Amino acid sequence: MKIRQFTFNLFQENTYVVYDENSSDCAIIDPGCYYPEEEKALVNFLNDNNLVPSKVLYTHCHLDHSFGSKFLAEQYPSIAFYGDAKEQYYIDNSEEQSIMFGIGIQRPPSISHYVYEGERITIGNCQFQVLETPGHSIGGVCYYCESAKVLFCGDSLFAGSIGRTDLYGGNYQLLIQSIKTKILSLPDDVTVYCGHGYATTVEEEKHGNPYIS
Numbered sequence: 266m267k268i269r270q271f272t273f274n275l276f277q278e279n280t281y282v283v284y285d286e287n288s289s290d291c292a293i294i295d296p297g298c299y300y301p302e303e304e305k306a307l308v309n310f311l312n313d314n315n316l317v318p319s320k321v322l323y324t325h326c327h328l329d330h331s332f333g334s335k336f337l338a339e340q341y342p343s344i345a346f347y348g349d350a351k352e353q354y355y356i357d358n359s360e361e362q363s364i365m366f367g368i369g370i371q372r373p374p375s376i377s378h379y380v381y382e383g384e385r386i387t388i389g390n391c392q393f394q395v396l397e398t399p400g401h402s403i404g405g406v407c408y409y410c411e412s413a414k415v416l417f418c419g420d421s422l423f424a425g426s427i428g429r430t431d432l433y434g435g436n437y438q439l440l441i442q443s444i445k446t447k448i449l450s451l452p453d454d455v456t457v458y459c460g461h462g463y464a465t466t467v468e469e470e471k472h473g474n475p476y477i478s
């Protein structure tokens with residue numbers, strides 16, 4: 266599995282392109298490209314690597330994780346949007362949210378495929394398993410590839426920190442429970458790619474994260 270990380274928009278959100286050498290298929294996890302130069306950087310990377318994204322995988326649908334969705338839907342009309350059904354709330358309310366933050370957005374397309382706990386999603390030769398991890402948002406999920414030992418956790422967990430729980434649908438107790446039962450129960454050597462900041466490992470967070478250790 267190959268992973269390309271971009272850091273986009275004024276919230277410094279991490280957008281990931283997941284692909285492998287033997288296929289033109291790829292997925293974009295949480296497309297946060299906002300400015301034209303960010304859209305261009307993403308498309309240039311896809312074109313340079315002969316990649317055509319078939320899916321957007323949302324860990325959750327907060328604004329900063331979905332800024333680029335409308336653009337991708339226009340560029341790649343057959344792209345599907347995967348996410349938990351409960352996350353549609355944030356898309357439905359995205360315009361109000363953007364006014365609150367004082368920024369303009371185009372409403373992201375609706376989720377077209379509702380993911381569920383244990384679902385397996387194939388991207389090229391990679392297979393991801395869906396782990397439901399609510400707490401930061403109402404229907405947050407992680408995408409776990411067992412063979413590559415990689416987890417995309419959105420804003421549930423950060424290196425040395427955890428996601429905020431003060432927005433709609435946030436729940437601190439639930440987030441801690443999600444992290445402990447779904448993320449820290451994975452093998453120690455799983456690399457955890459977060460929605461913001463640096464990647465970490467299960468082992469590092471088990472021992473070094475003050476919120477959960």
Ligand SMILES: [Zn+2]
Nearest residue numbers: 325327401420
């Ligand atoms: Zn978030």
